[in-house]
Amino acid sequence: MLHPKYRWVGLHSDAEAASLLAEQAGIPKIVASLLVSRGIQDAQEARQFLQGTMKDLHDPYLLSGMQEAVARIRRAVEQDEQILIYGDYDADGVSSTALMLCLMRHLNARFEYYIPHRSKEGYGLHISALEPFVERGFTLVITVDTGISAVEQIAYANAAGMDVIVTDHHEPPEVLPEAYALVNPKLPYCKYPFKGLAGVGVAYKLAAALLADETPAAWTELVTLGTIADLMPLTDENRILVTNGLKAMAYSSFPGITALMGAAGYAKSEPLTMVSSTNVAFGLAPRINASGRMSHANQAVALLTTQSIEEAEKIAEDLDILNKERQLLVDSIVQEAIAQLAGKEAEGALPGVIVLAGEGWNPGVIGIVASKILDRYYRPTIVLGIDPETGTCKGSARSIPGLDIYEALTHCKGLLDHYGGHPSAAGMTLHRSQLAKLEEQLNEFAAGVLYEEHFIPVMHTDLECRLSDISLPVIEQLENLAPFGMGNTCPRLLIRGAKLVESRSLGKEGKHMKLVLSQDGTMMEAVAFGKGELLSQLTEEARIDVVAEASINEWNGSRKPQLMIQDLAVPHIQVFDYRGASHPVVKMNEIRSQLIEQQSLEQRMIAVVAVKDSELTKNYELNDTPCWIYDKDVGVIPGNTAAQLNGQNRMDIKILFVLELPESFDIWHKMMGAFSSLERVYLLHPARDRQEAILPPSREQFKQIYALLKQQVTAAVPEEELISGLMRRTRLSRRMLVMTLEVFEELGFIHRDMGTITVIQAPAKRALDSSRRYLELGELAEMEQILHHAGIPQITQWLMTNQQNVS
Template identity: 40%
Template sequence: MRAKRWVIASPDTERVRVLSRETGYTPLTAAVLSARGIDTPQAAADYLSCDVCGLHDPFGLTDMDKAVEVVREVIDRGEKMVVYGDYDVDGITATCTLVDYLRSKGAKCEYYIPNRLTDGYGLTRPAMEQLYEQGTRLLITVDSGITANEEIAVARELGMQVVITDHHECHENLPDAQAVVDCKRTDDTYPFSSLAGVGVAFKLICALEGDTLSMLDRYADLVALGTVADVMPIVGENRIIVAEGLKKLSVTANIGLEMLLREAGMKNRRLTSSTISYVLAPRINAAGRMGKAELAAELFLTKDPVRAQALAAELCEQNKLRQNEENKILEQTLTRLRREYNPLEDKIIVLAGEGWHQGVIGIVCSRLCDRYGCPVVLISVDEDGVGKGSGRSIGSFNLFEALTSCEDLFERYGGHALAAGLTVQADRIEELRTRLRKYAETHVTMAELVPQLHIDCMVQSEWLTQENIESLSVLEPYGMKNAEPVFCMKNMTVEEITPLSSDRHVRLSLIKDGKRFSAIWFGIGAGGLGFVEGNTVDAAFHLEINEFRGRRSVQLTICDVQLSDCEHLADQKILNLYNTLMQDGPLTAREARLLLPDRKDLVAVWRHVTCRAEDGRLSVPDGALSRRVAWESRRDINIGKLFVCLDVFQESGLISYHFKEGMLNILLKPYEGKADISGSVVLATLQSMAG
């Protein structure tokens, strides 16, 4: 995983003080608001408001009046209508919310959700023909339809009326439907353009009912679920909807949602937007990814508790199957990347594999994108030689534009700057890989691929009290454009490192100004740290109150840790000695002994490198390896001594190594028999200097 570049905001101290005094917020909360450009009492009140009075009139959306008129007429005539949804959480919750409401009004309403694996995304001509033949006379799209001009033309020709509700970007020419309700319409004057698909569907319900508040009370849980899962900005109307939805979620009247909470172990626990993102959404999305979105739809629509419990259990089982498929593909891609990926040169990853599950390659893309810090495209090739791919990118690289540069190779493609999908014939994949690599060479630098960590502010140890941390709750709910605050403290001493869960996570004891802080770092083991006990580090973290056996305490949830300047200075002093050695300069006996490894030191370094190397390669941040070896071996191995060990191995033909972009890169060389290091010049030179 690439090292992160910290971007630390510096809120104006005086403005923070004034904001805290005039609003009553603690300095910690005021500092976060100020760091985000919210530095007046009125701006803070507007930004943080969750008042339901802030919801806008649904008839402010263009064509909403037409949509309401069409739907009411079809209900009155007793004709069949179908809600056409999508297979992700936003699409499923939008479908179920609208279907449930329409049925409660006596409508003959069914739903249709395309199968991700066989139908693909959006409206299709076969689906239009099938629905008409089944008696559908009104088609209402949710979370889809805004670019389906041809398919909607087919529906109209067959004799169906069409109402579109969507939230995606519009083309210049809108589909020829009875009503097109989309907050992204260029001619729309609605004051909030970031509703989710379920949010737009909810607005249709509010308009039909003529009572927004009663509909919010009834459906806020499902609307919030889809809004957070679709990574919508949690500001404006979305903030109000999600805040109300989280309150509603804990006492939900939706039997299916309650059973899913129980099955996921979240019933009677504090629910946050993170609960949706990391617990509920993956289970619902899993159904769609595995081609069984109808299970999730039925879960939210059923009134039978027994059936709901069975469906919730099935969704959790589908999620396990999804995880298994995901891990299988991830392991295959990692194995290939150890051989094929060059972290010093490659700016994009393009891989294809036969039989990869189309529903999960997008998740694997995201994981590889995070791991390698570069754009990733994965393509699943079926037995007919057709490749269906997904791509994920980083902020500095527009993936959609990159694919557009290769559009002549695709049967179809679409997406946006950070995520995209494509269909390509297998015999064109190699050319696609070559052209995307050339495009990346001229459109992004290695420096731009370094991931950034945005930190709201530096904090002092005395600020980290339970009262101050609890006061941060006024900032919730968190999400896109209102991220959970990240804080930073510098020059903390690492007192203790405790591996957890078979070294998948670590607990740290950190000391600052005589105060001890407990910290937990998920997803990294002690062997992957770039520091050891006794080192001085800078830590970036979220803040929370940990409750264990009735005891409450401050806990830091680590986002990243870097060596403090004093550690870099200490390394540099040793490196100066090492550089003097390499330039045949003089060293005192004491200085030589600081660099001179003994046999156990050499064994420790060699064992670490060979055990940690993957397919003969090891790349680590340039200041981390000496500390990692020191941690594992419990030996005093400084950075200069490490380089001497590497030089000895390089002289003996065992390895080669070099530096680039802050990374130390080691390549193991083929070697038979027992290595002889007795002829090492650097070792002999140091031994003579050390006396």
């Protein structure tokens, strides 16, 4: 058995509503079903979702403050005022800054821009940054992707004779700055119909308000980059802007985007025919972010605004190098953070909110570290870098559904010098002396809103189907829902009971895996990125449940369906074959250590079973693993102290190492009943020579042996002598003959006394199957034949049947 990482929850889709929508909108039923599950049932709404154009964008003047912002910018341009564009250092902030610079150039304005240094200054508007521009006579500041919390800084600007227009999309604080204009769809009084714009989306709306139909179509490329990078929902007008931006990127008007595509490996000498949201999320965004994380975001702004192909290629190459350095740095900090958290776990249970801090941790990458810790432990996580000289901590937070991290930080605002963000991600600054109180107050807050179910990640599935349902035409229909991203995920298909035909690792160090699945005569390849460690947990011909996205694999002119696995499970007991291992206990300890280390299994979940007085358990160290001994009455009894301590909790045992087999099937059956929660069985028992095998008993065989006995035994004969003679005549194993004689004794056909055997010449007639020993012999023969000589699929099926019979 292999448990899924997520709890799978199927999205509800009304079949009747889907049929009606398919008919009214003229779309395939599978697409209609997916739209209904995403809350779209109206035909007009469906057409706009699938075919929306730039004309369907909302009027930018619906944004509060837009009228005032446009008028002030036009006056500044007309009067030749100096304008400062103040941005942020992440990909959304860089895209917003680049778009605003394009707008300023288009307006022929006098302008400069400023982005704070991530580690030296931190997020937001800073008075120290504004002072030089005040001295130089700048009279208008336009913020992009920042500013909504800058109460003191904007008050300073106002007093210094600067007007400030804030364009932002972050959560507004309780007290708003007194800016010349606040443009943010999340303002409580703003009636704008879509609240999910990225910072660059708000900047684009400002450009659209100023330029109307003259707004260059190419600017949607910048909107696309920032929107996807900032994980904004790809619904409503974000979907329209990103769809148009992805199309434009294939023949980009920005040398920097073309060069960045090349650095990410997506484009060579010719333009791409299609750019996907995945290309942007995993190729462009990390390299843009690397600039602000590892150096200064000015590099990324220069890349997106240059008109020189040569300069763009040089900067793109530099950003690619920075991104690789960033990856190494993140890996290093993650390991330190995990070690620090292990120390906290040793002191007690895993906290509801994880707070980790380290000296010298680069503030530029701690957000990524927080995401990785969250992915591993599924807890709201804050990671902070501590400046050892000043004691200042700069942190990033990532949260899970159920805890609004911005609200949680607001609860602790008395400890913070500065904070801001969204329900799922935030940033903060505080002194290291406040760290312990911050952790305490955050966990107090979390205790009131988070329950056990919140700590189990959920994966929504769109549709349950069979492999045969996933054809090329169906996949092409599903692609009509693209672009995919937050709020509009790629359809996740649930396939149950597919047979594993083949499995192998992919990539460096085997981090990924490739499977071949079979179901109802349909074979399909499936790729699972980042799940290479699961290979050792998949057994031959296992029946697998998978949640996957369907894609088309194109190679050498061939096109075929392919699954991209998001999560998987094996719902039945699994068998792992190490039969005949030369050092079974050594092998067991090796596997056991891997299970505890890699899969977080506890010692109490693992057990060993062997026969009484086994040399294996005497001569080898069991490392405190509970060892159980076969018992004819109850199946198993404790065989060491660890088993005695765990004797009342056999339901906890999920993993069983079989070092030896019992002497009867009845004992095996009782043992399986004792360990009724088994998920995996590791077979390490010694191999038995086929010459010693117990054969399934047959009437003809018993008739033949009885005839030989009547011929040879006319008086009491030593049992050993008789067995040796029968072995020569029948070629049956000694074990088989001993048990056959036991059956004859039970039926009254022979008499045993003091090591001799006498044949009863005229016994009472009795049917063979009236002998309990005869029935036991058949069960034992089946058990040994399967556990010694059958393949893993046959053993698995036999154990599953055995489990059902004892449950």
